[in-house]
Amino acid sequence: MLHSPRCVHPLTTAQFARDVRTHELRIVKGFEDLKHPTILSLILVSSIAIHSAFAAEHVYTNGRIYTANSEQPWAEAILVKDEKILYVGTNEDALQRARRRTTRTDLDGKFVMPGIIDTHTHPGLIAALWEETADITLPQTSHEELLAFLREYAKDAKGFLITLGEWNVEHYLPDGPHKSDLDAIFPDKPVALFDNSGHTTWLNSRALALFNITRDTPDLSENISEFVRDKDGELTGWVKEFALIPYVGDMTLPTRDQMKAALMTFVDFLSAHGVTSLMDAGSLSWHNQVYDIVAELEREGTLPVRYEGSYHIYDPNQLDGAVKAVRDLRKQFAGDLLTFNTVKIHYDGVLEVNTAGQLDPYHNEPDSHGGILIPTERLTRFILELEKNQIDLHLHSVGDRATRSALDAVEQAKNDATGPLTINISLSHLEQVHDADIPRFAELNVSANFTPHWFGGYFKGADQAIGPERNQYSQRAKTFVNRGARVTFSSDVTVLPEHTRANPFFGMQIGVTRQNVEAGPDAPVFGLASERLAIEDLLVGYSRNAAAQLGRDVDLGTLEAGKLADFIVLDRDPTQVDDYQIHEIKPVATVLGGMIVHGNLDT
Secondary structure, eight states, X not given: OOOOSSOSOOOOHHHHHHHHHHHHHHHHHHHGGGOOHHHHHHHHHHHHHHHXXXXXXXXXXXXXXXXXXXXXXXXXXXXXXXXXXXXXEOHHHHHHHSOTTOXXXXXXXXXXXXXXXEEEEXXXXXXXXXXXXXXXXXXXXXXXXXXXHHHHHHTTOOSXXXXXXXXXXXXXXXXXXXXXXXXXXXXXXXXXXXXXXXXXXXXXXXXXXXXXOOTTOOOSSTTXXXXXXXXXXXXXXXXXXXXXXXXXXXXXXXXXXXXHHHHHHXXXXXXXXXXXXXXXXXXXXOHHHHHHHHHHHHXXXXXXXXXXXXXXXOSGGGGGGHHXXXXXXXXXXXXXXXXXXXXXXXXXXXXXXXXXXXXXXXXXXXXXXXXXXXXXXXXXXXXXXXXXXTXXXXXXXXXXXXXXXXXXXXXXXXXXXXXXXXXXXXXXXXXXXXXXXXXXXXXXXXXXXXXXXXXXXXXXXXXXXXXXXXXXXXXXXXXHHHTTOOEEEOOOOOSGGGGGGGOHHHHHHHHHHOSOSTTGGGSOOOSOGGGOOOHHHHHHHTTXXXXXXXXXXXXXXXXXXXXXXXXXXXXXXXXXXXXGGGGGOOEEEEEETTEEEEEOOOO
């Protein structure tokens, strides 16, 4: 077998067989008008014979194979034919089943596991938010130092719109920054500065004018996506969440070539680190631009992952057209690797800027409980519409009020449905969840999706927003596991400079230790030490459970006969390595549908 560093259709017998089969089907289609059963029969018999002759079969032996299949968790060998697994079990049985011309690889004791499934990340936003100034680091220490930096930067600033990040939102809570500070430094140029939560923007007056935003411009959603105003109703220049999106359009997008390069950089990184499938959890209003690029990558043969696209709702007005939007995405862009089965709703905001929906008021803003995008009753009706059209639902849900509302909607939809709910529903992030709602995930068959590289206290500001006592109960993934929930994991990376944090083994280490990687064993433990996960929890969450979240557990998530041959071979065993070395694990090879798309297994 030949190997390729990327999925560029390496000339394997499996690929040749697929190419032959495609050609045969084109021939048959060309003969359809003849309406001659004898000719068609001869062609089809010939097709089957050619396909059988060139079908690729490969046996991998002497491995430590973790299957994630609860009925057969460990094996020695795996037999693959074309894209699928024929057999998983002992070396002896696998070799007996192999044909004489079957190619063979001795794994020499290496650890093998199902391909990792990243069930909530953002290649599309990485492409759309690419910026030339991404390598510029704004001071995080104080407001005064930030302004001093901006004054110096303004001397040589170029371009019609200046975009920079990230400023430290902690210094400005709860009222936020003010446009007057930027106006004094940039009186003639529009400026948009992005904060370190990723959920607010600081604009000067010129930028507000560029985007046609005035004091009469309506907010996108109450207590979430807002243009912050002072007591007199005047815009302060602080914009929360997605209020800007309808007014920006394509104005801030990089070129298509830049978007394609950024997206490919990210998905190549994921593939190199063992990810074989992902869900793009939303590209805001740039669906068409992003998925056009992904579809092109698939046509070129350079897409190294299975890519589940989603339709991203951040505005309540999108609900009525969501089903049609998913259908349109399927019709325009879907392929073998690029699929569309999910609506993603940004159901609330984030704790750091007081936009997450909370049961109790914010510590630093006692009159605020944050917000949720739509009422429970409207979400219930939407779930029933999705069920009717067999489209899955994935919700961003950070605050405990948002999570309770979402679970209430699922429960009501189950009661109102004419039969059982069959779509896959998942809630992501789950930073604050009331104790009473945790068992409901298992009861309602809702997946609980977490981002383990946050478990070391990645985001700052929640202590200030909700108080340290409440914040210590953040992201209690182990409690969810213990109470029977289907727990899944993801990277949720949105900008290219942070793409290395999408390494799933980096996330696994933080999931096990609840400590940031950089400081090692001496790092403070974030939240409760009792919420540390076992490595087995993470392996299952990134494989079997993740496939179930995406409705792909029939063909993905475990290594067993009949499923697609998506697996990774690692340079060390995650179940035996020291907890503080998990982030150093690297795949020797990433296999997608029986083909090596990253690394190699040459001996």
